[in-house]
Amino acid sequence: MSVVSLLGVNILNNPAKFTDNYVFEITFECLEQLEKDLEWKLTYVGSATSDQYDQELDSLLVGPIPVGVNKFIFEADAPKTNRIPDADILGVTVVLLTCSYDGREFVRVGYYVNNEYETDELNADPPAKPIVEKIRRNVLADKPRVTRFAIKWDSEASAPPEFPPEQPEADLQPDDEEYGAEELEEEAEEEGVEAAEAAGGANAAAVAADGDAEMEGVEENGEQAEEDEMSEEGSVDLENESEDDLEEEVEGEVVEGGDDAMEVDEKPVGDSSKPHEVMAH
Known part of the structure; x- marks a missing residue:
């Protein structure tokens, strides 16, 4: 003290x-x-x-x-x-x-x-x-x-x-x-949003890549295409769910990760x- x-x-x-x-x-x-x-x-x-x-x-x-x-x-x-x-x-x-x-x-x-x-x-x-x-x-x-x-x-x-x-x-x-706590928190929020957008873009690219691979399988084997469609539908749901969860986690980290900040001992002087x-x- x-x-x-x-x-x-x-x-x-x-x-x-x-x-x-x-x-x-x-x-x-x-x-x-x-x-x-x-x-x-x-x-x-x-x-x-x-x-x-x-x-x-x-x-x-x-x-x-x-x-x-x-x-x-x-x-x-x-x-x-x-x-x-x-x-x-x-x-x-x-x-x-x-x-x-x-x-x-x-x-x-x-x-x-x-x-x-x-x-x-x-x-x-x-x-x-x-x-x-x-x-x-x-x-x-x-x-x-x-x-x-x-x-x-x-x-x-x-x-x-x-x-x-x-x-x-x-x-x-x-x-x-x-x-300056508000300014620091705003900077942390902006960083969190950028991280979420980057993570979302990576997930979207992964989904697109999986889709391209599955389309190639359709051209080579018709029976395999039906299985791939079912697998693709399931994988899309999982990817979207993972992306949503990731965004929620990032937003949670931004709220919890703000710098400890307060004004100089706002202790009122006694009258x-x-x-x-x-x-x-």
Whole structure:
């Protein structure tokens, strides 16, 4: 069980100019007193082809953390364009908001960011050298991807069965919980439909091949043709039945195979008390 749960993240200046700071209002809940501070970081992914262009825009420590619901403002600088390839300044990229305790990351929130020019003319015919002052960003704040990791907190009892001291492969782990569930389910359904259609086409081809073979038997032997017709009728029914069963199985797999996804702990903040304003330093 996580001692700290992320309740919500609001981006206060969105959309904004590419050169504007990122401003997040972060709300979280702490279930027990912590001995150390929480470390928050914001990372900008400069290129999809290499992580050498990733930039840590800012980091800060938040604490001491009182028990209950807490809220604070996290403001980070815009990325430095001289560290981003010109071809990757425009288009879609990602920013990652992460939180760690005692050097151990326990939650990560990823947002898609779309960078484009303010005018249609520039978007239709972008200059070879990007004009950064005329680029605006739009963070897809309503569809973040949230990943949680089990970590050891202050007590040994809170440690997971196999606690890793470091997490260099965190990006390769499947998302425990994430927004965008509807989009992921739609993709899974489309894949299931394509699989069903492919399976149906294969069955139809098999039936046609059997029919051709049986027609050749009719030309060679009249008596054998009658038996083949009876066999063909039976085989067609079996093939159709097998195809229907296969489609039902595929559809069932699509429904059951959807990614586990949900929003960030949609736990309502109690009306009886306001969130604590915690110190960031």
